[in-house]
Amino acid sequence: MSDSxxxxxxxxxxMAATVGVTISDAVATRIAxxxxxxxxxxxxxxxxxxFDAEPASFVVAQNRSVKA
Amino acid sequence: MSSTDPALxxxxxxxxxxxxxxxxxREVTQACLARISRWQPHLNAFIAIEAEExxxxxxxxxxxxxxxxxRGVLHGVPLAHKDMYYDxxxxxxxxxxxxxxxxxxxxxxxxxxxxxxxxxxxxxxxMAEFAYGPTGHNVHxxxxxxxWHLDHITGGSSSGxxxxxxxxxxxxxxxxxxxxxxxxPSNFCGVTGLKTTVGRVSRAGAMPLSxxxxxxxxxxxxxxxxxxxxxxxxxxxxxxxxCSHHPVPDYRAAxxxxxxxxxxxxxxxxxxxxxxxxVARVLDxxxxxxxxxGATIHRVDLPDQTxxxxxxxxxxxxxxxxFHQAWMIERPRDYGPQTMMRLQNALAVPAxxxxxxxxxxxxxxSAHLAATESVDAxxxxxxxxxxxxxAESDVGNSPDAEPVLRRLTRFTRPINYLGLPSLxxxxxxxxxxxxxxxxxxxxxxxxxxxxxxxxxxQRATDFHARCPALPQ
Numbered sequence: 001m002s003d004s005x006x007x008x009x010x011x012x013x014x015m016a017a018t019v020g021v022t023i024s025d026a027v028a029t030r031i032a033x034x035x036x037x038x039x040x041x042x043x044x045x046x047x048x049x050x051f052d053a054e055p056a057s058f059v060v061a062q063n064r065s066v067k068a
Numbered sequence: 069m070s071s072t073d074p075a076l077x078x079x080x081x082x083x084x085x086x087x088x089x090x091x092x093x094r095e096v097t098q099a100c101l102a103r104i105s106r107w108q109p110h111l112n113a114f115i116a117i118e119a120e121e122x123x124x125x126x127x128x129x130x131x132x133x134x135x136x137x138x139r140g141v142l143h144g145v146p147l148a149h150k151d152m153y154y155d156x157x158x159x160x161x162x163x164x165x166x167x168x169x170x171x172x173x174x175x176x177x178x179x180x181x182x183x184x185x186x187x188x189x190x191x192x193x194x195m196a197e198f199a200y201g202p203t204g205h206n207v208h209x210x211x212x213x214x215x216w217h218l219d220h221i222t223g224g225s226s227s228g229x230x231x232x233x234x235x236x237x238x239x240x241x242x243x244x245x246x247x248x249x250x251x252x253p254s255n256f257c258g259v260t261g262l263k264t265t266v267g268r269v270s271r272a273g274a275m276p277l278s279x280x281x282x283x284x285x286x287x288x289x290x291x292x293x294x295x296x297x298x299x300x301x302x303x304x305x306x307x308x309x310x311c312s313h314h315p316v317p318d319y320r321a322a323x324x325x326x327x328x329x330x331x332x333x334x335x336x337x338x339x340x341x342x343x344x345x346x347v348a349r350v351l352d353x354x355x356x357x358x359x360x361x362g363a364t365i366h367r368v369d370l371p372d373q374t375x376x377x378x379x380x381x382x383x384x385x386x387x388x389x390x391f392h393q394a395w396m397i398e399r400p401r402d403y404g405p406q407t408m409m410r411l412q413n414a415l416a417v418p419a420x421x422x423x424x425x426x427x428x429x430x431x432x433x434s435a436h437l438a439a440t441e442s443v444d445a446x447x448x449x450x451x452x453x454x455x456x457x458x459a460e461s462d463v464g465n466s467p468d469a470e471p472v473l474r475r476l477t478r479f480t481r482p483i484n485y486l487g488l489p490s491l492x493x494x495x496x497x498x499x500x501x502x503x504x505x506x507x508x509x510x511x512x513x514x515x516x517x518x519x520x521x522x523x524x525x526q527r528a529t530d531f532h533a534r535c536p537a538l539p540q
Contacts, residue, residue: 007416016415020397027412034409034470035385035416041378046424049431055423057430062267062487062512065437066314 006040007032075099076535079145079239079293080320086144089133093144097126097188100146104190104237110539111213113231115151115161117191122146125188141296143186149242150229151192152199152275153179162275163195163225165208165402166395176273177308178242178284178301185300193241194228197407199277200388201225202252202476203461207404211458214257215536216502220455223252223476229287230257234503236535240288240297244274246281247384248450248480251507254287254492255450258503260522260532261287262294265513266487267312269298270305278387279310280426281380281484290532291491291522295319298515314513322516323523328362330521332508333443338373339479344453350496350504351449354525358447361528363521366443371435376482377474379425379432383485386422389414409465433486437511444517446509448479450492454502483509491518494531503531 007015009028016023023031074082074096085091101119108114129144152162154172161167175183183189194212196204204212204227212227214220215235222230226243230253233241243250245263254261262285269284276282286297302316334340334355343351355365389396389411395403396411403411440446453475461476463469483490488509495506510518526532 012416016412019393019415021393021400021412021415022397023412023415030409030467031412031416035413038378038381039417039421042375042382042421042425045375045379045428046421049424049427053427053431055426055429057427058433058487059267059430061430061433061437062265062312065433065512 093126093129140185148190154273177270196225199225223256225249251492255505256455270308272307295519327524333368339448380481380485405465
């Protein structure tokens with residue numbers, strides 16, 4: 001996630017409100033800062049995922065390993 | 069404590085002694101309870117101690133054995149487990165205020181399989197609140213103290229399991245590992261802990277933290293004991309459709325095999341970077357020991373582990389928050405500050421990031437397996453650091469919390485994301501007497517190789533056999 005995509009505290013507050021969790025502005029600011037490195041770190045992977053990758057491919061990889 | 073204290077025996081040895089009527093279950097249970105009464109004020113390892121019930125169950129086990137009726141290979145062996153395994157009719161707190169008085173109505177499959185093998189319940193063990201913390205702090209029940217040095221953390225989230233096994237209060241204990249929760253306390257408390265492959269042991273009746281990452285496994289005194297317990301617990305379970313149908317091998321037989329010809333990979337980067345000096349020294353010494361025992365060491369280049377850790381974090385925090393959403397709304401003040409802080413972090417994770425983290429998992433596992441194709445297992449430290457003090461790691465929900473927690477679990481989270489098995493082994497000590505552990509990471513469902521390596525290492529070393537002294 002580039003900085004331009006980084007969530008603001010207001011956006012975090014809005015996301016929390018949609019699931020019924022009430023947080024203060026200070027908490028929203030903290031969350032935005034805490035999660036940003038993880039999301040941005042993973043963004044490079046996320047952007048290059050092949051179209052047909054899906055979660056079940058994990059079990060396929062596990063099973064292929066055992067059979068080999 | 070005498071040198072003939074039955075509580076000092078391994079799980080396998082005490083089970084054999086009871087089966088052979090060299091010791092009664094009651095004698096063994098009394099020995100454990102005597103140690104618990106001496107150590108508990110120092111450690112805070114137990115949430116509940118059920119002495120009368122345990123002794124009654126032990127006497128019943130002895131009576132049954134006298135009549136030729138053995139329930140299984142662990143007949144009459146007293147055990148205690150992390151307080152997140154549902155046991156019908158028992159309070160299961162999950163280390164929380166929210167479930168402080170909650171009574172389970174069913175029994176976890178893993179626990180039931182150990183019961184079916186004949187175990188006796190000693191009580192329940194401490195843990196991080198809802199298994200969501202790697203240090204051993206718990207604001208509701210107090211921190212668990214490291215038996216080797218009471219001012220230091222046990223690691224978490226299976227904090228009570230690590231401390232109780234190390235102090236010989238129970239012969240083994242169930243833990244759970246979602247981001248390192250078996251390996252961290254094994255590492256810091258100097259016991260042997262087995263994080264199982266995702267899908268190897270049923271999660272039914274185990275409190276969920278992150279359904280994609282959660283694994284059930286034992287903390288014990290030896291690799292052979294882990295093998296014994298895994299053999300009893302592993303295998304398909306109709307109550308957990310994600311549990312694998314792969315055959316369950318004879319893990320105890322694997323633990324008797326020599327190391328000759330085993331190929332062990334040591335990463336060139338990441339797991340060897342920024343290590344405390346004692347951890348770096350113990351890693352070198354472990355490599356030397358394994359080589360002497362017949363293994364060959366091969367340097368391996370692993371894919372980007374930081375990305376794996378990020379993906380693990382995304383999956384874990386979102387799934388944890390999903391389980392806790394109702395209580396986050398209805399009972400926010402009943403969570404500890406750090407637990408709530410970590411649950412709240414999920415509120416800023418886009419759904420697409422979560423799904424992408426799951427979509428990448430198979431590709432990431434395939435890449436790891438390709439990178440390690442030439443070896444049977446990979447050796448790495450469990451943590452880059454030795455156990456910090458309780459005070460210096462009591463970060464609560466402060467701005468320091470995330471960096472501290474991230475550094476502690478730096479070497480465990482990538483393995484959880486890949487769903488791989490990993491055996492934490494006591495591998496050395498600091499000059500000040502704190503344990504240092506290594507982890508042996510295997511291929512999916514190849515726990516047999518891990519207990520083989522672990523048992524061979526323990527035949528050549530005595531780190532696992534050392535016992536902390538009762539504080540004066």
